[in-house]
Amino acid sequence: MVSTHPVGLQNSGYQYLPKDDQKTLSPNQELLPLTAQVNSHDCLEIGGCDVTSLVKEFGSPLYILDEVTLRTACRQYRDAFKRYYPGESLVLYASKAWSCLAVCAIAGSEGLGIDVVSGGELYTALEAGISADKIYFHGNNKSVAELQMAMKSGCTLVVDNWLELETLADLATATAPVRIMLRLTPGIECHTHEYIRTGHLDSKFGFDPNALDQVFEFVSKHPSLNCIGLHAHIGSQIFEQQPHKDLAGVLVDCLSRAEGYNLSIQELNVGGGLGIRYTEGDDPPSIDTWVKGVCESLVAACEAEQLPLPRLLSEPGRSLVGSACITAYTLGSRKEIPGIRTYLAVDGGMSDNPRPITYQSVYRCVVANHMSAPLTEKVTVAGKHCESGDILIKDVMLPQTESGDIFVVMGTGAYNYSMASNYNRLPRPAAVLVNQGDSFLILQRETYQDLLRQDRLPEKLQTGDSKK
Numbered sequence: 001m002v003s004t005h006p007v008g009l010q011n012s013g014y015q016y017l018p019k020d021d022q023k024t025l026s027p028n029q030e031l032l033p034l035t036a037q038v039n040s041h042d043c044l045e046i047g048g049c050d051v052t053s054l055v056k057e058f059g060s061p062l063y064i065l066d067e068v069t070l071r072t073a074c075r076q077y078r079d080a081f082k083r084y085y086p087g088e089s090l091v092l093y094a095s096k097a098w099s100c101l102a103v104c105a106i107a108g109s110e111g112l113g114i115d116v117v118s119g120g121e122l123y124t125a126l127e128a129g130i131s132a133d134k135i136y137f138h139g140n141n142k143s144v145a146e147l148q149m150a151m152k153s154g155c156t157l158v159v160d161n162w163l164e165l166e167t168l169a170d171l172a173t174a175t176a177p178v179r180i181m182l183r184l185t186p187g188i189e190c191h192t193h194e195y196i197r198t199g200h201l202d203s204k205f206g207f208d209p210n211a212l213d214q215v216f217e218f219v220s221k222h223p224s225l226n227c228i229g230l231h232a233h234i235g236s237q238i239f240e241q242q243p244h245k246d247l248a249g250v251l252v253d254c255l256s257r258a259e260g261y262n263l264s265i266q267e268l269n270v271g272g273g274l275g276i277r278y279t280e281g282d283d284p285p286s287i288d289t290w291v292k293g294v295c296e297s298l299v300a301a302c303e304a305e306q307l308p309l310p311r312l313l314s315e316p317g318r319s320l321v322g323s324a325c326i327t328a329y330t331l332g333s334r335k336e337i338p339g340i341r342t343y344l345a346v347d348g349g350m351s352d353n354p355r356p357i358t359y360q361s362v363y364r365c366v367v368a369n370h371m372s373a374p375l376t377e378k379v380t381v382a383g384k385h386c387e388s389g390d391i392l393i394k395d396v397m398l399p400q401t402e403s404g405d406i407f408v409v410m411g412t413g414a415y416n417y418s419m420a421s422n423y424n425r426l427p428r429p430a431a432v433l434v435n436q437g438d439s440f441l442i443l444q445r446e447t448y449q450d451l452l453r454q455d456r457l458p459e460k461l462q463t464g465d466s467k468k
């Protein structure tokens with residue numbers, strides 16, 4: 001089912017194909033989705049669908065989401081927690097990575113809960129059929145309307161700060177207490193290749209752990225607040241294991257401090273943050289390895305403090321959906337600046353993938369209709385927006401290409417669609433779910449009418465003057 005590398009073709013798009021059996025691969029360690037292969041037309045296939053045919057059918061640019069890869073990542077998380085944690089556990093999909101009905105519903109069908117950070121994401125998760133007892137609502141500045149919506153739905157609120165705590169204490173009643181977790185700033189900050197621990201961390205999220213006693217005191221005096229757990233999240237695109245192991249210790253420490261307050265805290269949420277491979281140089285631990293490290297540290301910390309094992313929650317986003325999706329573009333204009341650079345332009349850019357211009361993120365790519373062609377030309381691939389910084393990939397080796405070729409960027413499942421904009425009034429692309437040769441449109445391409453849906457013309461401008 002999965003292609004091997006033909007001899008001599010390592011310097012082509014083939015080099016990015018998954019090498020082993022799908023079942024044993026950790027999706028976050030692969031550049032292409034697990035089902036990627038090359039067909040007899042030398043074209044890339046995902047989920048049994050020819051990428052060039054998908055573009056013909058659904059248009060360009062196009063997000064292509066591989067169901068097998070997404071489900072595999074969900075299962076690997078779920079199964080690893082079962083294997084390595086003797087207590088109860090629940091994996092939540094951090095839906096900010098890609099919040100839409102289909103992705104939430106797939107995660108839900110694999111037994112995952114959903115974490116949301118806004119009323120809009122909560123609405124999406126509920127409409128996707130996720131039951132409220134598996135939804136956790138984060139955010140450092142939830143509006144009163146969002147708090148009321150969350151309480152009405154019955155989801156759990158992850159309380160971030162004093163204002164929210166006090167507001168909830170007033171909104172809820174002792175007869176119908178609101179279920180909350182407390183978010184802490186754990187004092188562990190992660191960079192990609194190092195981390196530091198500080199007593200006070202400069203972060204807008206969460207309670208200072210040093211002020212926890214006051215928080216516990218407040219909660220214990222308000223029967224309208226039912227505090228069931230503690231939460232912390234230390235960052236994103238993390239490759240090291242140690243920060244997450246340390247976090248388990250910090251959380252258990254806080255748990256033991258809650259002992260004196262007669263609260264019924266039974267859940268710890270260790271957040272998300274496991275990284276994915278965007279380039280050959282990236283080497284994240286597998287999902288299984290990451291979960292093992294978290295579980296073993298938590299069990300050890302609980303034993304040291306002689307605490308019963310809490311219910312363990314984690315909330316990965318990027319490592320669930322990131323590697324499951326590619327974006328297909330159509331190549332257009334070419335600008336050669338002799339001795340300096342050759343620019344190739346695609347029909348999208350910073351509006352469908354704002355990560356390169358926002359975070360200087362680096363991506364890898366293939367030309368979907370020339371997968372075995374040797375890489376002979378160094379180019380810079382630009383978007384079509386009116387921004388010089390709208391560059392998708394800088395200085396990359398490609399085969400000889402021409403306008404109309406299908407250019408694919410890998411690893412675009414996380415923080416692409418969810419951060420997409422209509423800059424320059426580009427309609428947002430469609431997204432298609434693929435599996436075993438079937439394709440299903442999960443997000444329609446926006447139309448020009450969609451772009452004008454919120455526009456209103458003041459009456460005095462409607463007289464026709466504007467049409468002269």
Ligand SMILES: *Cc1c(COP(=O)(O)O)cnc(C)c1O
Nearest residue numbers: 094233236237272273316317318
């Ligand atoms: C962003 C975020 C996550 C998910 O992070 P990933 O790096 O995508 O796994 C989880 N929890 C919280 C609170 C977050 O803000």
